[in-house]
Amino acid sequence: MHEMVQTLEETASTEVSQAAIEVADVDFCYGRSRALKDISLKVPKGEIIAFIGPSGCGKSTLLRCFNRMNDLVPGARVTKGEIHVNGVEIHQPGVDPVELRRRVGMVFQKSNPFPRTIYENVAYGPRLAGPVEKSDLDDVVEGALRGAALWDEVKDRLDESAFGLSGGQQQRLCIARTIAVKPEIVLMDEPCSALDPVATAKVEELILELKKDYTIVVVTHNMQQATRISDLTAFFYLGELVEFDRTSAIFTSPKRQETEDYVTGRFG
Amino acid sequence: MAQTNTAFATTGRSRKGEPFVWLTAAGLTIGVILTLGLLGLVVVKGLEVFWPARLVVLEVEPAEGSGQGTAAGTVAGYVVQERVRRDLAGKTHEEIQVFRGNRELHGEKFVFLDRADIAETRQPGDLLLVERLEGGHVIGRAGALELAGGERLEAGAAGFDERLEQLIEESAGRREELKRIEKDQIGRNAKRVKELNLEAKLAGSDAGVAAELAELREEFERLDGERGEIRERLEADHFVVESADGREIRLAGGELLHVFRPNEAGFLGRLGEMFRRGWTFLSSDPREANTEGGVYPAIFGTVVMTLVMSIFVTPFGVIAAIYLREYAKQGHLVRAVRISVNNLAGVPSIVFGVFGLAFFIYFVGGLVDDTFFPDAEEPVYKSGGILWASLTLALLTVPVVIVATEEALAAVPRGVREAALACGASKWQAIQRVVLPASLPGILTGVILAMARGAGEVAPLMLVGVVKSAPDLPIDGVAPFVHPERQFMHLGFHIYDLGFQSPDSEAAKPMVFATTLLLISIVVVMNLAAIVIRNRLRKKYATSSF
Ligand SMILES: Nc1ncnc2c1ncn2[C@@H]1O[C@H](COP(=O)(O)OP(=O)(O)OP(=O)(O)O)[C@@H](O)[C@H]1O
Numbered sequence: 001m002h003e004m005v006q007t008l009e010e011t012a013s014t015e016v017s018q019a020a021i022e023v024a025d026v027d028f029c030y031g032r033s034r035a036l037k038d039i040s041l042k043v044p045k046g047e048i049i050a051f052i053g054p055s056g057c058g059k060s061t062l063l064r065c066f067n068r069m070n071d072l073v074p075g076a077r078v079t080k081g082e083i084h085v086n087g088v089e090i091h092q093p094g095v096d097p098v099e100l101r102r103r104v105g106m107v108f109q110k111s112n113p114f115p116r117t118i119y120e121n122v123a124y125g126p127r128l129a130g131p132v133e134k135s136d137l138d139d140v141v142e143g144a145l146r147g148a149a150l151w152d153e154v155k156d157r158l159d160e161s162a163f164g165l166s167g168g169q170q171q172r173l174c175i176a177r178t179i180a181v182k183p184e185i186v187l188m189d190e191p192c193s194a195l196d197p198v199a200t201a202k203v204e205e206l207i208l209e210l211k212k213d214y215t216i217v218v219v220t221h222n223m224q225q226a227t228r229i230s231d232l233t234a235f236f237y238l239g240e241l242v243e244f245d246r247t248s249a250i251f252t253s254p255k256r257q258e259t260e261d262y263v264t265g266r267f268g
Numbered sequence: 269m270a271q272t273n274t275a276f277a278t279t280g281r282s283r284k285g286e287p288f289v290w291l292t293a294a295g296l297t298i299g300v301i302l303t304l305g306l307l308g309l310v311v312v313k314g315l316e317v318f319w320p321a322r323l324v325v326l327e328v329e330p331a332e333g334s335g336q337g338t339a340a341g342t343v344a345g346y347v348v349q350e351r352v353r354r355d356l357a358g359k360t361h362e363e364i365q366v367f368r369g370n371r372e373l374h375g376e377k378f379v380f381l382d383r384a385d386i387a388e389t390r391q392p393g394d395l396l397l398v399e400r401l402e403g404g405h406v407i408g409r410a411g412a413l414e415l416a417g418g419e420r421l422e423a424g425a426a427g428f429d430e431r432l433e434q435l436i437e438e439s440a441g442r443r444e445e446l447k448r449i450e451k452d453q454i455g456r457n458a459k460r461v462k463e464l465n466l467e468a469k470l471a472g473s474d475a476g477v478a479a480e481l482a483e484l485r486e487e488f489e490r491l492d493g494e495r496g497e498i499r500e501r502l503e504a505d506h507f508v509v510e511s512a513d514g515r516e517i518r519l520a521g522g523e524l525l526h527v528f529r530p531n532e533a534g535f536l537g538r539l540g541e542m543f544r545r546g547w548t549f550l551s552s553d554p555r556e557a558n559t560e561g562g563v564y565p566a567i568f569g570t571v572v573m574t575l576v577m578s579i580f581v582t583p584f585g586v587i588a589a590i591y592l593r594e595y596a597k598q599g600h601l602v603r604a605v606r607i608s609v610n611n612l613a614g615v616p617s618i619v620f621g622v623f624g625l626a627f628f629i630y631f632v633g634g635l636v637d638d639t640f641f642p643d644a645e646e647p648v649y650k651s652g653g654i655l656w657a658s659l660t661l662a663l664l665t666v667p668v669v670i671v672a673t674e675e676a677l678a679a680v681p682r683g684v685r686e687a688a689l690a691c692g693a694s695k696w697q698a699i700q701r702v703v704l705p706a707s708l709p710g711i712l713t714g715v716i717l718a719m720a721r722g723a724g725e726v727a728p729l730m731l732v733g734v735v736k737s738a739p740d741l742p743i744d745g746v747a748p749f750v751h752p753e754r755q756f757m758h759l760g761f762h763i764y765d766l767g768f769q770s771p772d773s774e775a776a777k778p779m780v781f782a783t784t785l786l787l788i789s790i791v792v793v794m795n796l797a798a799i800v801i802r803n804r805l806r807k808k809y810a811t812s813s814f
Pocket residue numbers: 030035053054055056057058059060061062073
């Protein structure tokens with residue numbers, strides 16, 4: 001497990017320009033059905049990448065491959081190809097998924113705070129590695145909540161249940177919980193799908209803010225959102241990566257007909 | 269829809285299935301009525317036991333052909349029940365059953381009287397109801413106090429009542445003292461003598477042992493003397509009661525427990541008496557083959573056994589369920605295990621009793637005895653006891669906890685689990701810090717059900733340690749204070765014993781109701797406590813999202 005950490009760090013420092021995530025020829029199957037076909041793409045460090053595509057095309061599946069969340073689904077596996085995170089193939093035997101997930105955080109579509117206090121929610125990740133000084137933990141929690149633009153709203157009620165927060169606040173709490181672990185990459189699966197426009201704007205602002213420190217992959221169904229926040233956009237269709245390019249290119253001059261149809265809303 | 273004039277007139281389809289709604293409602297109603305009826309009966313009958321009834325004096329003059337064969341005379345007592353009897357000739361008789369006590373005079377404490385035979389009914393205020401240690405209640409008028417030293421105080425003389433009260437209090441104190449000497453001091457003495465004798469037998473006697481034995485002998489003589497003195501004192505004073513038919517009963521002072529005048533007492537007085545009786549019932553040991561006195565040892569046994577059972581069953585069931593649900597590979601084997609566990613819940617409880625007897629008592633208890641008490645004369649752990657009973661019931665109720673825990677674990681939303689893992693938690697960390705807390709209310713529901721089931725179970729207990737009378741509680745002031753090997757009393761078994769095994773079934777009947785009421789109350793109280801705890805947890809760990 002420590003080897004893995006070292007390798008991740010070493011590679012990160014030696015090859016600065018290296019991609020954060022590199023996917024090569026990946027096939028993915030749920031039991032018999034093939035959900036991803038021959039996917040190859042590179043996610044550069046420090047950028048925001050948007051995954052778009054119609055429902056069921058495999059965006060979430062690919063996203064969950066990056067932190068091996070699919071290990072939990074019985075019968076689901078990568079059948080071909082390699083996925084490198086910071087240059088390390090994540091399916092090789094020496095890789096501990098628990099360590100991988102500490103470096104590749106994830107925010108889910110439906111906000112899922114723990115049935116605990118706000119403080120406990122954010123402190124959960126940092127505590128996992130071992131006992132932490134109370135004062136250090138307080139700092140980490142405050143930092144994460146500030147990073148998620150939630151601190152001012154909750155600083156007086158840290159000891160209250162997380163379920164007392166509004167939907168938007170809960171989602172930002174989940175983001176705070178994720179960044180409290182200090183990952184290098186943050187995966188977000190439709191983080192705004194359950195939020196109103198004001199909360200959505202806040203989360204988008206937050207994503208742009210986070211870009212300074214993290215590489216972010218975000219799945220979205222909202223074209224405007226993709227154009228507003230992402231540097232690169234990948235368009236998926238029926239388990240295949242149809243087009244991957246600068247966001248501006250995808251939305252203004254797509255090379256493929258399907259992409260154009262989809263982004264202009266003429267799809268299907 | 270030719271004849272209807274609105275677009276949404278009913279076609280009758282919406283009423284389809286309505287009879288079934290009625291059927292379900294009727295089913296529920298019947299269930300509720302039956303339950304309430306049972307509870308109502310138990311509550312009314314159970315409380316009635318403690319309510320002091322008025323005493324009546326009945327002049328009986330048997331009419332021709334009443335058939336009951338009651339002799340003419342005066343009967344004093346209280347009415348227990350009324351009934352209608354049909355004799356061989358087909359004539360009906362309205363009868364009352366009267367409790368008249370005074371067993372030494374009449375032999376029977378209860379008597380049936382035909383209403384037609386009763387010439388006169390009175391309620392004199394000065395009738396006494398005397399509770400005594402042995403022989404059941406005495407009903408009559410106060411006669412006199414014959415005190416030690418030949419002093420005699422007639423009823424009605426100044427200070428009679430006070431002197432009587434004083435006598436009762438003194439006797440209670442002396443009985444306490446006697447019990448202390450007998451149980452603690454003489455008991456300790458005897459135990460030590462036994463130890464020394466054994467030592468002498470094994471190692472050969474030496475001077476030290478002999479000296480100590482002589483000392484103990486001396487101490488015993490002294491204690492025995494003290495004991496004899498107190499016994500004499502208890503016999504020294506007498507309270508003379510005149511029964512309704514003019515005979516005298518001499519009660520030794522040491523026998524007296526309580527004297528009450530139900531006909532003089534007002535409502536508050538009777539209420540007070542009711543609480544006194546209730547408290548006596550809860551706090552004192554049983555007497556007279558369980559038909560008199562209280563049920564304190566049985567309450568103690570029931571509560572301790574249920575708690576010990578919960579302490580065993582909870583971790584065991586929860587751990588098993590965690591493995592089954594979270595770690596075991598879900599395949600045929602796990603499914604078979606799950607089905608077996610469910611079936612275990614349906615096995616008749618007596619089977620668990622037999623298993624407990626064979627495995628816990630004979631096998632485990634035998635091993636314990638062989639290893640730790642090789643030279644004990646009687647089996648210590650190789651006989652029924654509260655520990656083995658608790659373990660047997662834990663085994664009996666473990667399926668309940670496993671099933672409830674599994675369901676609670678399965679009900680934790682997947683999102684919460686994934687969130688924990690996405691934070692970098694290992695599987696065990698996710699279970700321990702997120703999944704388990706979230707399923708705690710569900711787990712507690714299982715424990716509550718297990719407790720309710722365990723507290724009401726009787727059959728298996730009869731094989732593994734419950735007895736009708738166990739004066740020594742499993743937890744007491746004698747070192748080592750906790751005696752898990754001791755036999756114990758249990759309310760459920762107490763009900764069975766009173767109802768079906770009692771030598772005096774008429775006298776036991778009210779106790780059956782009172783004990784049933786108590787058992788139900790205890791189960792309800794324990795469940796309520798657990799439910800309150802669960803609701804607290806549920807508030808703390810609620811898993812419902814927005
Ligand atoms: N646990 C699973 N078991 C079996 N098949 C699955 C599972 N999860 C997803 N799939 C299938 O894999 C394909 C891709 O699903 P995925 O969830 O990745 O789509 P998506 O692009 O995220 O869609 P959406 O935009 O609706 O979230 C779908 O056809 C889906 O039915």
